[in-house]
Amino acid sequence: MIDVTEVIDDRTGETVMEIPLRGRLLLDCSLLNKGTAFSEQERRDFGLVGLLPSYVSTLEGQATRRYEEYLKKTTALERFLFLRALQDRNETLFYRLLHDHLTEMLPIIYTPEVGEVCQRYSHIYHRSRGLFISYPQRHELDAILENRPYRQVDVIVVTDGERILGLGDQGVGGIGISVGKLALYTVCGGVDPGRTLPIVLDVGTNNPERLADPHYLGWRHERVRRPDYDAFVEEFVQAVERHLPGVLLQWEDFGKDNARRLRDRYRDRLCSFNDDIQGTGAVTLAALLTGGKATGRPLGSQRVVILGPGSAGTGISDLLVAALVREGLSEDEARSRLWLVGRHGLLHTGMRDLKPAQERYCRPLERLAGWERGPAGEIPLAEVVRRVQPTVLIGVTGQPGLFTEDVIRTMARQVERPILMPLSNPTAQCEASPVDLVAWTEGRALVATGSPFPAVAYQGRTIPISQCNNAYVFPGLGLGVIASGARRVTDEMFLAAARVLSDSTPKPAGLDAPLLPPLAEIRALSRQIALAVGIEAQRQGLAQQTSLQQWEQLLDARQWAPRYRAMCPQPRPADRL
Structure with missing residues (x-):
């Protein structure tokens, strides 16, 4: 588990991240890697001299080069795999590229292409992202959650893969939905990607194609049903409460027999909601x-x-x-x-x-x-x-x-x-x-x-x-809940989000009026939704009361943007004496 701390540089007053990694380990950490944009001083501080070409790039230059490569891919799946490989290598650059080309790339990282990704997950798997919690490992939940890559987590998206879009049961491949949703939390809402956690509850699958596939990576077993299923979910919830109290949890793409039932069972116990509902x-x-x-x-x-x-x-x-x-x-x-x-x-x-x-x-x-x-x-x-x-x-x-x-x-x-x-x-x-x-x-x-x-x-x-x-809704809603510290998610918050979204749509003019704003405006729109959600949380007594100005400052301070942060090596214990 990587623990990154932030300190204020005494000389510049700038916020600097203290990083415990160096050399290849730093280059292999997607959230911290800058690739060729590491400065000359950072290269010396972190033992990177000789591991990178001598030219120091900018984030803008890197994004331009990567977009040129992206355009050379000829199918949606090739473009998805290109973006996923980039995310696994350098998350800041990945999100900068999405930010610059959101309308074009949104269908690639989420619907409709994510459906094919979930169907073919076992055949295109390259690198782990998130947590895989299999039913046979139900007695190891504490160890599994301790294995999360980053200690601080603001939001979890969890699925059991039973009802992926309109494609049905995809088993462990449903993790693609959790990863995709969290990417939207970041690029659309500004939620820090290092504080997100995708999870799949692998309780088996009833999809005969998945079970017959020799390359299927999930638990090869028919789906566990009640009461064993409910006991497993309860164990998972208790583990989340122990390790990540107060985290926002989104239930995603659960089957018709479980989606509303789980939402209703835990909505007054966890800060949680079901996006499909x-x-x-x-x-x-x-x-x-x-x-x-x-x-x-x-x-x-x-x-x-x-x-x-x-x-x-x-x-x-x-x-x-x-x-x-x-x-x-x-x-x-x-x-x-x-x-x-x-x-x-x-x-x-x-x-x-x-x-x-x-x-x-x-x-x-x-x-x-x-x-x-x-x-x-x-x-x-x-x-x-x-x-x-x-x-x-x-x-x-x-x-x-x-x-x-x-x-x-x-x-x-x-x-x-x-x-x-x-x-x-x-x-x-x-x-x-x-x-x-x-x-x-x-x-x-x-x-x-x-x-x-x-x-x-x-x-x-x-x-x-x-x-x-x-x-249009969940990234801004999630940001508002996280930044305000809201203890629960309510229907009134979704009503507030819907009103903001409708009011942001261009005024109807003639026959050809759009029903929703352009997707290109979603980042600014998410901030407005977050603002309204936080106000509603305070109105309902679910978040600490602030003035409007204080709330806006708090919100803006929590919004993450794809830019490289200044870094310095984390002092060893002896250095702190």
């Missing part, structure tokens, strides 16, 4: 608030149909209800604006085996008399759209093609400016192509997707396709 809800709410401004239809007058009542669908629903209640509606009135449709059709009170999160959105069966039924007695999406005449259609199914031409054309006949949000990712799992959605609505739809899509050309117009990327 709450982050997705916040960015979707922000897009709907913006869409309401563009169409002149406020949130309370929208009729929202959500296809896919899993953790993401119910998470979106919960935050929409919370927002509507904030606007003055009762909870029953708020829920009445939402219709959830699953594999067996519209959720209603005659259904069995629904989860509690789904039951609260069931429609009374007696009010559905006369509605057209499908072959198995279900009320299909097409009938829901015909009867409800929704103004908003959201898809979070992980199944491509479910927004059919018939459904969309029906909706377009009923509503002048429908808001269509096929949010499943990666790209291949999207419920419909934006090109089709624009054509089927004769260019009148407002469209946002989960994966990145280019703008659509239609009859001389260029129609923007906003990406409902959770990166």
